[in-house]
Amino acid sequence: MRATQFVKGREFVVAFDDGEEFFPALEAFCAEHGVRSGYIPVFLGGFRSARLVGTCGPLEDPDAPLWESVQVEFLEACGSGTLAWDPDDDCLAPHIHLSAGLKGDNAHGRTSHLLEGVVQFINELVVVEVVQPDLLRPRRADLYNVPLLTFAEE
Numbered sequence: 001m002r003a004t005q006f007v008k009g010r011e012f013v014v015a016f017d018d019g020e021e022f023f024p025a026l027e028a029f030c031a032e033h034g035v036r037s038g039y040i041p042v043f044l045g046g047f048r049s050a051r052l053v054g055t056c057g058p059l060e061d062p063d064a065p066l067w068e069s070v071q072v073e074f075l076e077a078c079g080s081g082t083l084a085w086d087p088d089d090d091c092l093a094p095h096i097h098l099s100a101g102l103k104g105d106n107a108h109g110r111t112s113h114l115l116e117g118v119v120q121f122i123n124e125l126v127v128v129e130v131v132q133p134d135l136l137r138p139r140r141a142d143l144y145n146v147p148l149l150t151f152a153e154e
Helices: 022-034
Strands: 009-018 038-053 069-086 091-102 107-132
Touching: 009 022, 022 091, 022 107, 038 091, 069 107
Parallel strands: none
Antiparallel strands: 009 107, 038 069, 038 107, 069 091, 091 107
């Protein structure tokens, strides 16, 4: 386990509008406001479409990360995540998960890692900046090259 105390910075309420792509909008917001580390305690809203980590087949190696995805359409979602900096690629590396109900399928649910999404109507986010320590997300070659959250003082 790893843990650290952090210093909270600014807090924002952000609204992504109909047709916006979730991750490019999040990256634009963070660039505009200089947010490199933080967390999203909650976001909610609709997606016209979303791509989630998942598969319809058996898992070859249940211990390995799944790099496959499924496409879902017209969903209502709640989610959260962390914002960290990828030191290898020098870019924002969000880690977002969501739980969503498919509107056209009796609101049957999906829960997974969000890979991309197009907003339908609105997506409302709370973003909390972490000013200390820097949150980093380097890839761990010994763990399938998965990017894992670390703290700058580690």
